[in-house]
Amino acid sequence: MSALWGGRFASGPAEAMALLSASTHFDWRLAPYDIRGSRAHAAVLHRAGLLSEDELTRMHAALDVLAADVESGAFVPTLADEDVHTALERGLIERAGAELGGKLRAGRSRNDQVATLFRMWLRDAARRVTTGVLDVVDALAGQADRHPGAVMPGRTHLQSAQPVLLAHHLLAHGQALLRDVDRLADWDRRTAVSPYGSGALAGSSLGLDPAMVAADLGFDGPVENSIDGTASRDFAAEIAFVLAMIGVNLSRIAEEVIIWTTAEFRFAVLDDAWSTGSSIMPQKKNPDVAELTRGKSGRLIGNLTGLLATLKAQPLAYNRDLQEDKEPLFDSVEQLELLLPALTGMIATLRFDTDRMAELAPAGFTLATDIAEWLVREGVPFRIAHEAAGECVRAAENRGVGLDELTDDEFAAISPHLTPEVRLVLTVEGSIASRDAHGGTAPVRVAEQLKRLRDKVSVA
Numbered sequence: 001m002s003a004l005w006g007g008r009f010a011s012g013p014a015e016a017m018a019l020l021s022a023s024t025h026f027d028w029r030l031a032p033y034d035i036r037g038s039r040a041h042a043a044v045l046h047r048a049g050l051l052s053e054d055e056l057t058r059m060h061a062a063l064d065v066l067a068a069d070v071e072s073g074a075f076v077p078t079l080a081d082e083d084v085h086t087a088l089e090r091g092l093i094e095r096a097g098a099e100l101g102g103k104l105r106a107g108r109s110r111n112d113q114v115a116t117l118f119r120m121w122l123r124d125a126a127r128r129v130t131t132g133v134l135d136v137v138d139a140l141a142g143q144a145d146r147h148p149g150a151v152m153p154g155r156t157h158l159q160s161a162q163p164v165l166l167a168h169h170l171l172a173h174g175q176a177l178l179r180d181v182d183r184l185a186d187w188d189r190r191t192a193v194s195p196y197g198s199g200a201l202a203g204s205s206l207g208l209d210p211a212m213v214a215a216d217l218g219f220d221g222p223v224e225n226s227i228d229g230t231a232s233r234d235f236a237a238e239i240a241f242v243l244a245m246i247g248v249n250l251s252r253i254a255e256e257v258i259i260w261t262t263a264e265f266r267f268a269v270l271d272d273a274w275s276t277g278s279s280i281m282p283q284k285k286n287p288d289v290a291e292l293t294r295g296k297s298g299r300l301i302g303n304l305t306g307l308l309a310t311l312k313a314q315p316l317a318y319n320r321d322l323q324e325d326k327e328p329l330f331d332s333v334e335q336l337e338l339l340l341p342a343l344t345g346m347i348a349t350l351r352f353d354t355d356r357m358a359e360l361a362p363a364g365f366t367l368a369t370d371i372a373e374w375l376v377r378e379g380v381p382f383r384i385a386h387e388a389a390g391e392c393v394r395a396a397e398n399r400g401v402g403l404d405e406l407t408d409d410e411f412a413a414i415s416p417h418l419t420p421e422v423r424l425v426l427t428v429e430g431s432i433a434s435r436d437a438h439g440g441t442a443p444v445r446v447a448e449q450l451k452r453l454r455d456k457v458s459v460a
């Protein structure tokens with residue numbers, strides 16, 4: 001079998017040329033989509049009077065056999081095939097004969113084919129990734145559910161800041177991931193247009209209906225502009241960003257698990273099934289799932305920036321550079337498909353040491369803001385209240401005690417407004433319960449948030 005463009009060439013490609021050009025080692029995964037596209041294309045050729053009823057029937061039958069042979073591995077590409085589209089045309093001709101098989105290429109080009117098939121593959125992949133991300137959200141929600149009252153030191157700058165509910169913290173990660181799910185759905189809305197029928201760039205002269213192919217392939221409609229349809233890959237860059245963002249969001253969870261499971265923190269213990277040992281240090285239990293998550297997020301960012309660099313400054317319309325669009329996306333999807341189930345398992349089985357977290361929740365004077373806000377409720381301007389609370393911290397620090405261990409006299413010496421009633425807010429539970437505005441860490445608010453998040457997961 002020769003290439004699809006043999007006519008004007010006296011010789012075949014040099015071997016190094018063929019090796020450089022070949023893409024079947026990665027674009028073969030588009031084969032089922034290419035065959036679906038061919039079925040739809042045969043139908044519009046028939047509609048346009050370019051294939052008889054009988055030819056259409058035989059064409060579809062040959063494509064069915066080809067699809068089964070691709071699936072079973074009975075038909076595979078060779079180096080001479082160059083790409084998936086060329087290989088499948090060879091396969092079709094082997095099954096339908098050169099006369100009928102050779103008719104299918106009318107009115108289409110590999111340029112509009114590949115732009116369409118790549119969208120189809122990515123749309124399916126986005127649905128799989130969505131399911132995987134929702135599983136992570138579900139694991140976070142499950143932990144939040146199991147620890148409704150557990151408290152922890154909330155941090156800013158990694159320094160102890162204010163006590164929060166563990167569930168509140170876990171759901172913060174859930175919210176970020178739900179936005180990623182939303183991004184994928186939004187991306188799909190823009191990507192659901194079909195370039196099929198754009199031809200090489202200028203559109204078809206054969207009376208073929210792009211809207212019919214689009215509907216057949218599950219798109220909302222055809223692209224508006226055949227040049228844009230064959231030359232644009234912003235749909236690929238956009239989902240590469242969303243996949244990278246998912247990786248980055250997962251890496252933030254991963255980083256915390258790595259920190260929480262250190263001997264210094266001891267906030268959580270990894271389940272044996274989701275951790276690894278060391279070949280030399282018998283005591284080790286390593287958070288490899290979390291580390292690989294952190295590491296792979298860098299790779300996903302690389303796939304995004306690599307693709308953007310490939311796209312930059314390409315003149316319209318199709319350029320062969322665009323063949324470089326697929327591997328980074330295949331890789332990002334593949335990595336997430338490895339990562340998401342493992343991270344879900346790791347999160348779902350994490351055992352939190354809630355006593356340890358509760359012990360550290362007030363450490364580092366995390367209730368200082370509560371003193372200041374209590375003073376504000378007593379009518380003290382915040383600037384003065386902040387100052388007084390700061391003096392309480394200094395006094396407690398000097399004596400090596402907690403804020404709640406300051407004496408009534410010490411409080412009174414700092415400010416006449418600091419009556420013994422201030423102790424009401426000097427407990428972690430009191431502090432947490434007091435932050436009861438929408439989105440706050442009070443148990444009632446977190447329970448409501450968990451419920452709304454679960455509702456979103458169930459409709460996503």
Ligand code: ARG
Nearest residue numbers: 023083110111114320322323
């Ligand atoms: N394999 C190419 C790609 O993935 C499609 C073929 C277009 N080649 C061409 N010479 N017009 O982009």
